[in-house]
Amino acid sequence: MLVKFLATYRQIANCKSCDMPAPSNVLELMEALCARWPEFDGLILNDERTDKGDDVIILVNGRHIEHLNGVATPLTEQDYVVITPLVAGG
Amino acid sequence: MTQANGWIGTILRINLTEGSIKKEPLNMQDAHDYVGARGLGTKYYCNEVDPKIDPLSPDNKLIFMTGPLTGTAACSSGRYEVVSKAPLTGIIGAANSGGHFGPELKYAGYDGIIFEGKADHPVYLHIDDDKVELLDAGELWGQGVHETTEALEAKHGKVRVSCIGTPGERCMLYAAIMNDKNRAAGRGGMGAVMGSKNLKAIAVRGTGGVTVARPEGFMREITKARTMLKEHPVTGNGLGTFGTEILVNIVNEVGGLPLRNGRDGSYWDKADDTSGEHLNETHLVKNQGCFGCSIACGRVTKIEGKGDLDGFGEGPEYEAGWSYGAACGVNDISSIVKANFICNEQGMDPITLGSTVACAMELYEMGAIPEEDIGFPLRFGDAAAMVKLTQMCADGEGFGKIIGLGSYRLAEKYGHPELSMSVKKQEMPAYDGRAIQGIGLEYATSNRGGCHVRGYMISPEVLGIPVKLDPQVTEGKGAMLKTFQDLTALCDSTGMCLFTTFGIGLPEIAGQYREAVGSDETDEEILLKGERIWNLEKRFNMEAGVEKDTLPPRLLREALPSGPAKGKVNELQTMLADYYEARNWTADGIPTPEKLAELNVTY
Ligand code: SF4
Numbered sequence: 212m213l214v215k216f217l218a219t220y221r222q223i224a225n226c227k228s229c230d231m232p233a234p235s236n237v238l239e240l241m242e243a244l245c246a247r248w249p250e251f252d253g254l255i256l257n258d259e260r261t262d263k264g265d266d267v268i269i270l271v272n273g274r275h276i277e278h279l280n281g282v283a284t285p286l287t288e289q290d291y292v293v294i295t296p297l298v299a300g301g
Numbered sequence: 302m303t304q305a306n307g308w309i310g311t312i313l314r315i316n317l318t319e320g321s322i323k324k325e326p327l328n329m330q331d332a333h334d335y336v337g338a339r340g341l342g343t344k345y346y347c348n349e350v351d352p353k354i355d356p357l358s359p360d361n362k363l364i365f366m367t368g369p370l371t372g373t374a375a376c377s378s379g380r381y382e383v384v385s386k387a388p389l390t391g392i393i394g395a396a397n398s399g400g401h402f403g404p405e406l407k408y409a410g411y412d413g414i415i416f417e418g419k420a421d422h423p424v425y426l427h428i429d430d431d432k433v434e435l436l437d438a439g440e441l442w443g444q445g446v447h448e449t450t451e452a453l454e455a456k457h458g459k460v461r462v463s464c465i466g467t468p469g470e471r472c473m474l475y476a477a478i479m480n481d482k483n484r485a486a487g488r489g490g491m492g493a494v495m496g497s498k499n500l501k502a503i504a505v506r507g508t509g510g511v512t513v514a515r516p517e518g519f520m521r522e523i524t525k526a527r528t529m530l531k532e533h534p535v536t537g538n539g540l541g542t543f544g545t546e547i548l549v550n551i552v553n554e555v556g557g558l559p560l561r562n563g564r565d566g567s568y569w570d571k572a573d574d575t576s577g578e579h580l581n582e583t584h585l586v587k588n589q590g591c592f593g594c595s596i597a598c599g600r601v602t603k604i605e606g607k608g609d610l611d612g613f614g615e616g617p618e619y620e621a622g623w624s625y626g627a628a629c630g631v632n633d634i635s636s637i638v639k640a641n642f643i644c645n646e647q648g649m650d651p652i653t654l655g656s657t658v659a660c661a662m663e664l665y666e667m668g669a670i671p672e673e674d675i676g677f678p679l680r681f682g683d684a685a686a687m688v689k690l691t692q693m694c695a696d697g698e699g700f701g702k703i704i705g706l707g708s709y710r711l712a713e714k715y716g717h718p719e720l721s722m723s724v725k726k727q728e729m730p731a732y733d734g735r736a737i738q739g740i741g742l743e744y745a746t747s748n749r750g751g752c753h754v755r756g757y758m759i760s761p762e763v764l765g766i767p768v769k770l771d772p773q774v775t776e777g778k779g780a781m782l783k784t785f786q787d788l789t790a791l792c793d794s795t796g797m798c799l800f801t802t803f804g805i806g807l808p809e810i811a812g813q814y815r816e817a818v819g820s821d822e823t824d825e826e827i828l829l830k831g832e833r834i835w836n837l838e839k840r841f842n843m844e845a846g847v848e849k850d851t852l853p854p855r856l857l858r859e860a861l862p863s864g865p866a867k868g869k870v871n872e873l874q875t876m877l878a879d880y881y882e883a884r885n886w887t888a889d890g891i892p893t894p895e896k897l898a899e900l901n902v903t904y
Pocket of ligand 1: 399594595596597598599798799800801
């Protein structure tokens with residue numbers, strides 16, 4: 212499964228994207244990212260580690276997880292995930 | 302003599318035909334009702350100018366207006382507005398700019414300047430506190446923005462300069478007015494109006510200050526708002542670190558980055574080459590802020606080791622990065638930076654220019670524009686042709702003159718007006734209304750034609766600020782857009798930067814405004830002024846003969862071929878009905894006499 216990092220998350224992961232085995236859902240993916248890059252801990256998960264942090268945007272196949280099933284959104288090897296800190300412009 | 306309410310209390314009225322300079326008291330009732338800057342400038346304009354006026358005729362007026370917070374300690378309060386009827390669109394054209402010019406004008410003792418008539422030779426206005434004079438601009442005429450600014454600084458010392466380049470002199474339809482070299486009152490052709498008056502520049506130096514009504518309360522509100530801005534990830538360090546170009550990847554990933562004039566959908570596998578992340582690695586020198594701004598989103602950039610492209614300047618912002626990037630199918634970041642430098646150096650709107658080049662590329666590839674008209678091949682992705690055409694447009698040479706008409710007139714000339722990605726003849730910016738429904742509604746209803754900063758629906762639809770709306774659905778978009786439009790009109794009119802609204806909202810904007818002007822109005826009463834401004838603009842546009850609220854047929858009928866929003870078109874009619882209802886207008890989108898009376902919109 213392809214995971215793409217944007218903005219400052221690229222510096223943490225030290226890459227633009229990586230292939231990872233697909234966990235069963237988004238929450239598990241975030242746990243896996245924190246395990247692989249401890250700097251993500253405290254950034255992408257909330258304090259209780261039950262949901263994503265407020266300042267994180269996660270897209271699964273281009274759709275915000277808020278408009279899917281949140282962190283319970285299921286993942287498969289074919290899915291494509293983008294994870295970025297909240298950014299803006301205009 | 303300043304007033305103790307954020308205002309100086311004085312307007313300069315310059316009649317260029319007569320060469321006369323008058324100082325008159327600020328209309329405080331209108332300042333109360335229409336806040337300042339965009340709202341107040343538009344009110345002055347509506348009071349004084351026939352909506353049917355030819356924008357480039359001597360009888361048109363050009364108004365520079367600050368807000369009550371401009372030049373104060375309020376957050377990001379360096380903004381001013383230029384108001385006139387826009388030559389590109391034929392409707393109201395209020396263009397906002399930052400930098401330091403607006404505050405300097407107030408420190409010199411003036412809330413705004415109204416230019417009337419037309420000088421019989423090129424002139425510029427020099428303001429040194431009380432001394433105001435029209436001087437000969439013969440030697441400046443023919444100079445670019447940077448040369449003009451440097452010449453005026455050399456002559457008058459520490460002045461802040463707002464001026465036009467050579468496209469403005471030629472009344473090119475989307476010439477910008479530039480201040481502090483690289484900050485732009487960019488859209489709609491305010492620079493053309495300035496050029497039509499033979500007015501090259503304003504150079505101002507001010508040594509006074511601005512006094513607010515309730516200094517303690519004002520500082521309390523500022524401290525609260527500044528803390529919120531500092532703690533918010535976007536306004537705290539996101540915009541300062543990456544600038545606005547950081548949006549490229551996220552907008553592309555939701556499938557909303559219009560590719561090759563929107564012909565090829567809105568997902569691009571090369572988007573990252575043009576991203577804020579990549580710009581930082583390749584061209585960024587440092588970030589930079591406007592007056593009183595802790596966000597500091599500006600990009601100081603340079604190009605080195607690229608031969609003819611080499612240069613130094615600012616930007617691009619996200620919109621220009623897109624118009625010269627994805628819209629033209631060009632992924633060479635140096636060429637994008639260069640094309641934007643040319644726009645800044647000569648004062649041209651890069652959104653319209655890049656989009657017009659993109660439109661020409663599509664027309665060329667389909668055989669509608671013969672190569673002999675252009676003089677060289679103009680395929681999507683041809684970075685060198687894009688930069689060359691931008692320079693030709695700046696110089697008014699060959700096919701560059703046609704590019705200078707904007708995409709609508711270009712596409713119409715070659716028999717395909719439907720391929721202009723514009724609304725009311727102004728080009729839409731960098732988000733596809735098929736993938737992001739609410740931004741399509743925003744383009745269709747914007748009071749100055751295709752524009753993203755009249756009600757930035759990307760905030761809720763893509764970024765989730767302040768609420769998370771699904772970009773692909775239509776529900777709730779009409780009412781949300783109405784609120785965003787009103788709040789934006791209010792924010793623009795105070796003299797604060799719209800980007801503060803990523804981190805603060807109505808309570809903080811209204812709080813700073815209230816303490817500055819000494820008002821006891823509620824937040825809702827203050828927001829109502831934003832609605833009043835919106836309805837005033839709409840009323841002017843109706844009388845000017847505005848086209849109906851719609852989108853290019855591509856967005857309404859050509860389904861996206863790929864990406865996360867594959868198969869989608871913009872569902873405009875559904876959202877328009879909700880929007881007009883939220884505005885309490887007729888089902889045809891016309892403000893009722895009752896609505897205008899309720900808001901006291903009169904002139
Ligand atoms: S946020 Fe950016 S554009 Fe706005 S005032 Fe600050 S530096 Fe200028």
